[in-house]
Amino acid sequence: MWTFVSAGSSGGDPLLRSLNNNKGRQTWEFNEKAGTPELRAEVERLRADFTANKDKQHHSADELLRLQSADRIRAKKHAPPSGEVPEQLTPERVEAHLNGAISFYECLQQDDGHWPGDYGGPMFLLPGLVIGLYTTGALDQVFTPHHKQEALRYLANHQNDDGGFGLHIEGGSTMFGTGLNYVMARLLGMGPDEDLTRRAREWVNSRPRGGYLHHQLGQVLAGSARGVPWDGMNPLTPEMWLLAVQQMDGHRLPAPGPLLVYLPMSYVYGMRGTCKETALTAAISQPLPPRSHLRNSPPGSHHIRTWPTHMPYRQELYPMPYSKIDWNAARNQCAKEDLYYPHPLVQDVLWWALYRAENVLQGSFLRRMALKECMKHIHYEDENTRYIDIGPVNKVVNMLCCWLEDPNGLPYKKHLVRVADYLWVAEDGLKMQGYNGSQLWDTSFAVQALAEAGLLDVTAASLARAHAYVEQSQVVEEAAPPLDRYYRHISKGAWPFSTRDHGWPISDCSSEGLKAALALAGLPADKVGEPIPAERLYDCVNVILSYQNSDGGMATYENTRSFHWLEILNPAETFGDIIVDYSYVECTSACITALAAFRKRHPDHRPSEISAALGRAEAFIRSIQRADGSWYGSWGVCFTYACWFGITGLVALGHNYHNDPAVRRCCEFLAVRQREDGGWGESYLSCQDKVYSQLDGDSHVVNTSWAMLALLAAGYHRVDPAPFHRAARFLLRMQLPSGDWPQQHISGVFNRNCMITYANYRNIFPIWALGHYRRLVLLGEEEITKH
Numbered sequence: 001m002w003t004f005v006s007a008g009s010s011g012g013d014p015l016l017r018s019l020n021n022n023k024g025r026q027t028w029e030f031n032e033k034a035g036t037p038e039l040r041a042e043v044e045r046l047r048a049d050f051t052a053n054k055d056k057q058h059h060s061a062d063e064l065l066r067l068q069s070a071d072r073i074r075a076k077k078h079a080p081p082s083g084e085v086p087e088q089l090t091p092e093r094v095e096a097h098l099n100g101a102i103s104f105y106e107c108l109q110q111d112d113g114h115w116p117g118d119y120g121g122p123m124f125l126l127p128g129l130v131i132g133l134y135t136t137g138a139l140d141q142v143f144t145p146h147h148k149q150e151a152l153r154y155l156a157n158h159q160n161d162d163g164g165f166g167l168h169i170e171g172g173s174t175m176f177g178t179g180l181n182y183v184m185a186r187l188l189g190m191g192p193d194e195d196l197t198r199r200a201r202e203w204v205n206s207r208p209r210g211g212y213l214h215h216q217l218g219q220v221l222a223g224s225a226r227g228v229p230w231d232g233m234n235p236l237t238p239e240m241w242l243l244a245v246q247q248m249d250g251h252r253l254p255a256p257g258p259l260l261v262y263l264p265m266s267y268v269y270g271m272r273g274t275c276k277e278t279a280l281t282a283a284i285s286q287p288l289p290p291r292s293h294l295r296n297s298p299p300g301s302h303h304i305r306t307w308p309t310h311m312p313y314r315q316e317l318y319p320m321p322y323s324k325i326d327w328n329a330a331r332n333q334c335a336k337e338d339l340y341y342p343h344p345l346v347q348d349v350l351w352w353a354l355y356r357a358e359n360v361l362q363g364s365f366l367r368r369m370a371l372k373e374c375m376k377h378i379h380y381e382d383e384n385t386r387y388i389d390i391g392p393v394n395k396v397v398n399m400l401c402c403w404l405e406d407p408n409g410l411p412y413k414k415h416l417v418r419v420a421d422y423l424w425v426a427e428d429g430l431k432m433q434g435y436n437g438s439q440l441w442d443t444s445f446a447v448q449a450l451a452e453a454g455l456l457d458v459t460a461a462s463l464a465r466a467h468a469y470v471e472q473s474q475v476v477e478e479a480a481p482p483l484d485r486y487y488r489h490i491s492k493g494a495w496p497f498s499t500r501d502h503g504w505p506i507s508d509c510s511s512e513g514l515k516a517a518l519a520l521a522g523l524p525a526d527k528v529g530e531p532i533p534a535e536r537l538y539d540c541v542n543v544i545l546s547y548q549n550s551d552g553g554m555a556t557y558e559n560t561r562s563f564h565w566l567e568i569l570n571p572a573e574t575f576g577d578i579i580v581d582y583s584y585v586e587c588t589s590a591c592i593t594a595l596a597a598f599r600k601r602h603p604d605h606r607p608s609e610i611s612a613a614l615g616r617a618e619a620f621i622r623s624i625q626r627a628d629g630s631w632y633g634s635w636g637v638c639f640t641y642a643c644w645f646g647i648t649g650l651v652a653l654g655h656n657y658h659n660d661p662a663v664r665r666c667c668e669f670l671a672v673r674q675r676e677d678g679g680w681g682e683s684y685l686s687c688q689d690k691v692y693s694q695l696d697g698d699s700h701v702v703n704t705s706w707a708m709l710a711l712l713a714a715g716y717h718r719v720d721p722a723p724f725h726r727a728a729r730f731l732l733r734m735q736l737p738s739g740d741w742p743q744q745h746i747s748g749v750f751n752r753n754c755m756i757t758y759a760n761y762r763n764i765f766p767i768w769a770l771g772h773y774r775r776l777v778l779l780g781e782e783e784i785t786k787h
Contacts, residue, residue: 001034001043002150002425004068006110015410015417017386017501023112023472024439024499027420028430030146042067046427047153054157058169060426061743062118062759069107073738078103078458080739085732089725091778097732098770099458102450104739105763106462113469114439115446117759118424120431121168121746123158125392126151127180129419129432131221132396134187135275136403136412142419147430148188154429155185156196163199168755170684170746175335178203180221182317192316205319207335220265224274224400232327235354237361238266238370259487260381260390264397267374270367273404328355375405380486382411384479386501387418388436395422434756437498440473442760444495444512449764451519452784453771460527467520467529470513473500474536489558490546493539507547507554507587508635511594514540518597538605541598544591545606548613552620553583554591585621585631585642589649592617596652614653621649622662629665630692637747637755638686640703643670644710657714667716670707671723678726679704679734687749695745701734702747705765712772721777728773731766741766 005027018025035043046063066073080100086093109115130151133139143151159165164173165181182200190197220236241262267273318325332348361367378398381389389395399415406412421436447466450459475491483490494505495513514537521531547554560581595610625631625646633642643666650663657664673692674680679699686693695703708727711717717724735741741762748756775781 001032001040002028002030002064002146003034004065004116004425005029006112006114006116013417015414017414019386019503020472020500022501023469024114024437025421025501026116026424026437026439028423028425030144039067043427050427051157054428055161057743058158059743059746059757060118060428063427064425065108065116065118066740072107073104076103076107076739078739079737080732080735082737085729087729089728089732089778091774094728094732094770094774094778095455097735098453098455098767098774100739101735101741101763101767101770102453102455102458102462102739105446105767108763109462109465111465112472113465113467114443115760115763116437116439117442118426118431118757119433119435119438119759120424120426121748121756122434122754123165123168123171123177124180125422125432125434126154126430127184128221128393128396129422130184130187131180131224132400133419135221135224135273135400136407137276138416139187142416143188147423150425150430152185152188152190152196152429154431155181157428159196159199162203164203165200167753168746169757170755172337173203174337175204175207176338179317186316197316201316204317207337220268220397224268229327230269230272231355232325232330233269234331234351235358236262236266236269237354237357238263238270238374239361239366240354241266242370242373260394261397263374264378264394264401267371267378267401268397268404270362270371270374271404272362273400331355375401377486378402379411380480382415384488385503387411387414388421388499388502390502390504391435392422392432395419434750435498436502438758438760439498440470440495440513441497441509442758442764443469443473444509444516445764445768446760447516448512448519449768449771451523452775453767454775455771456523456527463520463523463528466516470495470516470520471529471532474513474532474540475500475503475505476536476539479503490543492543493536493541494543495540504557505543506556507544508556508590510540510543511587511590514544514594515597518594518601521601534602537598537602541595541606541610544594545609545613547587547591548616549583551583551623552616552618553585553588553624554617555581555583556587557581582634583620584634585624585649586633586635586645588617588620589645592621592649593652618650618653621646625662625666629662629667629669631666632690633687633749634752635749636706636758637682637684637703637745637749639692640670640673640680640682640706640710641747644706644713647710648713651713657716657719663714667711667714670711671716671720674707674723674727675699678728678730680707680727681745684746684749684755687755688753698734698744699730700744700747701731701741702744702761702765704730705769708769709765709772712769712776717777724773724777728770728777731770735766 006025016022043064046067050057050060078096078099080097081093105115130139130143133142155165158169160173162173165177166172167174167177171177178200182197182204185197185200186192192198192201220233331351332343334342378401381394382398382402389398395415395418399412402409402411402415422432424431424433443466447463447470450463450466453459473495475494475496478490478492479486479488489505491503491505494510496502496504497506497509517532517537520528525531544554547559549555549560551560558581560583592614595614598605599607599610621631630639631642631646633639633645635641647663647666650660655663657667670680673694675694677699679701680703681695681697681699682703683693683695704727708724712724731741743759743762746755746757747761748758750756772784775784
């Protein structure tokens, strides 16, 4: 039986380094002796139920995590009232539902104070990990038969009706998703003619073009596993990417995310690094090319023992003879299903020129110097994140680079012990998460929701544990110097998205962490613990102020350091707007609300700088509001999410429905989209199409909560309380007898086009919205106290 293992010591593993005794670390382990026969039977029932309903409900509900908390859930102090939800709600009735919801959610909280949860959704992450481990020869070392079984279960549960796989679990089939997942299934031991692989292969072969994996990440991974030839991809020369990141007058090309992906990808490409020979890769092999061709081979080419003309899955995935494919001509061909961002002509010319230049660069002194410089950056990133890395893609490719540099080296071994940090197991199978979790982000929101519910007798114990996690997760020292040399922003005082060991500072995570710390500081210390020292909060304010861009807004990991027109060099057909770290309404609003809350509690700390920053940030939020009153959301689905941030940012500066036309327009945008069942329900299609799209079926508890929080913050309830009564009744009707809420459609997004799961949102935001509704609408309080 799979068991969830939360924070704790490294268990004596000298390769696992932590700054805070692994607080927030989430791993799953298989233990044949764990659980009773009845419990194991319940696990199988949950799996069977998911599979039976997978075409209607794509999301797992984290039932295995909940099952492990079953004893605590049964013993919880409060349960929501049973029976029909009355037409007229009272403060007492809503409080009873809140007590049940809070008691349930407390049962999922870990001893270190964080709430674990599924942060999966993208369908290209796990194949990348499997291919990377296969290439380095560690697949059987890291993936036991139980891992493989659950990974294949995940594939079977998320294969689309047409046989293909999407970019994410709710998306239509793409060549990128289908090609990668087909290869993963074969590497995990599935035969070519089983139902899953046969249907996937038929989908690939039915496309107008036979090529696959045109996305450069897919091509690098497939190239390292001998799946495609290197001249079948657009060149990723390390020289080009090192030139791109050089700072010129404070500007450089990629934002941190793509930079930390493309640099290691360029290393693998520049090395022509591939896996060692296996039975799967040795279907047909030919002698090595003439030695004259290899005399300038780059370091690491000893891993290339033969040059096979094809592999089994090469034959399987192409309707024409593999040897007849003109890979150079196919480089710019991309399946229409994948083409979210078409290449402009200038990019095609660039790739052609770099492709031609490879004849000169490969094996040259310049190439050796570029590869050496790439590895300096890779090792810096690894060491400063304790080998977790900024995200799952560069985790895999960095690991591959370390293996290519030295298969027996400590860096590669340190990578292997951190693979478990990215894996999550639920009733739908085993998946790779979009980070090593969303621990700090979720905990910060949960703290604010619980603190603002005004039910301290029920929430105190949970808040005290959460306080410990928030305190332990703050970044209290800078990354290794020199920061400029490795293109790192300051981080002392910031909060990361997940854990302190991950350590990357982010503007909105720092802001939500600061708001959580301030909320806790305003509660009795004997109930929730001593406040975080003011000097550490000052450090956080310093980081937040440093994020402000010239347009007044805030981006994510750092300031905007380049120009929008450089998106013409975006090489990822599947994603949009990835080259530049832009200012976002969500990040900017989070910084506004954090600075405004801080200013109330510490009015004498840098008052003029904070006031000036808030004024510029307000101007930015106003400047990007759409004509219909909405804001576009880049990190959640979608307009509803962004409207919550846009409104709360302006409200924190003294504006509301009555005195501000911008707030009023946004309220009207939301109000007219309330549905007959009382809720709101927005589809992920809004993100990719940039037009509000309604969900089919029931409304969505998370969307509904965001809309309620936005409208309540604006004071719309003083204009018309009826929509709030209807919305609250919807949330109460949707609440489960346990106090939980159901997992519905996906609610997170990144890079415009890829959706991601936030499993804890379904608990946090209904609690938050109902808490505000009870206090503002039913009890008539003037405002929620913001500490």
